[in-house]
Amino acid sequence: MTTQPFTVADVMTKKVVAVLPGAEFKEIVATMERWKVTAVPVVEGEGRVVGVVSEADLLLKEEFHDHRLGFVEQLRHLEATAKAGSRRAGDLMTSPAVTVAPEASLPRAARLMAAHRVKRLPVVGADGTIQGIVSRSDLLKVFLRPDDDLAAEVRDDVVEHLFPLSRHQVDVHVDGGVVTLSGEVHDRTRIALAERLARAVEGVVDVRCELTAQAA
Template identity: 60%
Template sequence: MSHRSPHRVDDVMTRTVVAVGLDALFKEIVTTIEQWQVTAVPVLEGEGRVVGVVSEADLLVKEELRGQDSTMIGQKQRLADYAKAGAVTARDLMSSPAVTVPVDATLPEAARLMAQHTLKRLPVVDEHGILKGIVSRADLLKVFLRTDEDLAGEVRQEVVQRLFPVSHRGIRVEVTEGRVSLTGDVRDATLIPVAERLARAVEGVVDVQCHLTGPEPTATAAP
């Protein structure tokens, strides 16, 4: 994992990915999901382009609608489900187009996509739509496993030294269990809220306590 924010999806994604082709059969997909202990698999065509995803929900439609008559009045709104219930290959079972995330997306961007589509995992693709990995909710939480020393180093280098090039030596940065404490005197008090905001933006930071102080702004005399 890189040591500077913002981290990208390819910093945390799983690169070993199980996927199936368009012609994969129902039982083959079920077996794959069971063996790899996943809840969904990307469906690929050609050189590895992601064209859809088959999830446990897609597969369970067959069991849910087993024995029901698709011509029954009141079932018209579920015609797509009945089609899936009769499907035997990934081509007809998959949800398409797939919701994917680019390899260079930031972690917040991936998290928003997951929330918007109520997904636990996203296929990660390059600019040509070729599968490069899978990112899960658990992967997005990996930034919170960064050590306190790693976080302190980034806050010190990317926030304190950049904002306060003259007075940075008098600023103490302490990190305990991901909680950052900033203490010291600065020459420009107007930059204090900026420092707190930037420290909070460092991925893996849980909280920030800002105790920086600076000179009171001088009042401008009225003309």
């Protein structure tokens, strides 16, 4: 197998919009509006990520603006009410931030987003400094790979690897990210594996396996 899997570094946005811990509430809102983002990392020093401020964090001020809570309810919503009364990024942010390494796989980033219910992740190096931002839409970029590239990867990394004796009898066709494998192969036991490996190629939408085994 020759092709290296895509990593977060391959798809992340390198231009990062961030704020300092001392950024004021209105400054944060204006930054989000200007750059059309729903969350911003909070950085300090040489760019070390210390938290993230999201629209959800900011909306707590609106949620509790005109609503007086009783003592028990205040305890229940302690963190939320504290944020609602804050006006600087350092107090508003969610910390520690959920981050991902640039060398992480795309499935790893997707699982982090799903587990923490976030739409984007700061990408940080080993020293904790920010290197980029990866969003849900960035993770979908692999599905924009040209069909010819997908066909070449499936042929080189799947067909050539699994069916060295009958590789010239296997046809690989890709249309809209959907891979069709057809032809005759010597080893019936490897047909199911070929389908699984083709499906694992990043950017492949689906696989139709029409391979058959040659008669003994």
